[in-house]
Amino acid sequence: xxxxxxxxxxxxxxxxxxxxxxxxxxxxxxxxxxxxxxxxxxxxxxxxxxxxxxxxxxxxxxxxxxxxxxxxxxxxxxxxxxxxxxxxxxxxxxxxxxxxxxxxxxxxxxxxxxxxxxxxxxxxxxx
Numbered sequence: 001x002x003x004x005x006x007x008x009x010x011x012x013x014x015x016x017x018x019x020x021x022x023x024x025x026x027x028x029x030x031x032x033x034x035x036x037x038x039x040x041x042x043x044x045x046x047x048x049x050x051x052x053x054x055x056x057x058x059x060x061x062x063x064x065x066x067x068x069x070x071x072x073x074x075x076x077x078x079x080x081x082x083x084x085x086x087x088x089x090x091x092x093x094x095x096x097x098x099x100x101x102x103x104x105x106x107x108x109x110x111x112x113x114x115x116x117x118x119x120x121x122x123x124x125x126x127x
Contacts, residue, residue: 003061005051011108015049024080029066030073041116042081042092046074052109054098074111083115093119 006012013019014033021033024044035043048070052058059067074094083089092115097104 003053003057005053006107007051009106009108011045011047011106011110012051015047025073025077027069027073027076029069032073032077035112039112040093040114040119042083042114044077044081044113045110046070046077046113047108047110053107054104054109055096055111056098058109074113077113081113081115083113089115091115093122 010019014021015031021031023031023033025032025046029049030046031049032044032046035045048058048062048066050058050062050066052062058070062070078084078089078092079087081089081092083092085091092113095112095114096110
């Protein structure tokens, strides 16, 4: 089944300027902004400007330029936040939810960059 993009989702409205955001970075194909309900001291969302629902949808249908720009934007946000472990930062978590079982709330691809505190394990270690 092909993906169906809802152009009335909140991120589409942010991209059109209908809803404001606290922008951190904007490129030709991507937008990064602070989450309005942060779950960590640093919590930034990075979205592509194109109509992609999930990461797999983006990976299959986005142009090479869009994919390169999006990955570079994620790296630039990590650098801007100073969280890159290879550069002296304490690290970060990159998270993208997809579909109902992945608990995706907004049907527009987005990654969460969470940092600034110990985030705990995502999955319990086996005993």
